[in-house]
Amino acid sequence: RLLEAQLQDQRREHEEEMEALKNEVDAMKEKLEKQQQAFLQTLQLSPEAQVEFGLQQEITRLTNENLDLKELLERLEKNERKLKKQLKLYMKKVQELEASQAMLPVERRQYERNMEVAVQRKEKNFQGMLEYYKEDEPLLIRNLIT
Numbered sequence: 434r435l436l437e438a439q440l441q442d443q444r445r446e447h448e449e450e451m452e453a454l455k456n457e458v459d460a461m462k463e464k465l466e467k468q469q470q471a472f473l474q475t476l477q478l479s480p481e482a483q484v485e486f487g488l489q490q491e492i493t494r495l496t497n498e499n500l501d502l503k504e505l506l507e508r509l510e511k512n513e514r515k516l517k518k519q520l521k522l523y524m525k526k527v528q529e530l531e532a533s534q535a536m537l538p539v540e541r542r543q544y545e546r547n548m549e550v551a552v553q554r555k556e557k558n559f560q561g562m563l564e565y566y567k568e569d570e571p572l573l574i575r576n577l578i579t
C-alpha cells in the first residue's frame with residue numbers, strides 16, 4: 434500500500450510537471466509566432482520603415498532594461514538604509530558598553546586585568562611530539578590508561 438501510494442504520488446507529480454512543461458512550450462510557440470509575424474511585417478516594409486521599426490524595438494528593449502535596473506537600485510538603496518540603521522544601533526550599544534566600562538571602579542578594573550593576566554599565563558605552547566623508546570611503549574600505554 435505504501436509503495437502504491439508513493440507510486441501514485443510520483444505519477445501525479447510527473448503529470449503536473451508534464452502539464453507545466455506543455456504550457457511553457459505552448460507559450461514559447463505563441464511568442465515565436467508573434468516574432469515571426471513581426472519579422473515578416475518588417476521585411477515587407479520599406480528600408481526606412483525597417484530602420485524605424487528596429488529603432489522602436491531597441492528603444493523598447495532599453496526602456497525595459499532601464500526599469501529593471503531602477504528596481505534593482507531601489508532594492509539596493511533599501512538594503513543600504515537597513516544596514517545603516519543596524520550600524521547606528523550597534524554603535525550605540527558599543528558606546529553604552531564603553532560608558533559602563535568607564536564607570537567601573539578602579540579597583541574592579543585592576544582586578545579584571547589581573548585575572549586576564551593570570552589566564553594568559555596558564556596557556557602553554559606545546560611543540561613537537563612525544564619521543565620514547567619502542568620498549569617503553571607498553572609502559573606508556575598503561576600509564577596513559579590509568
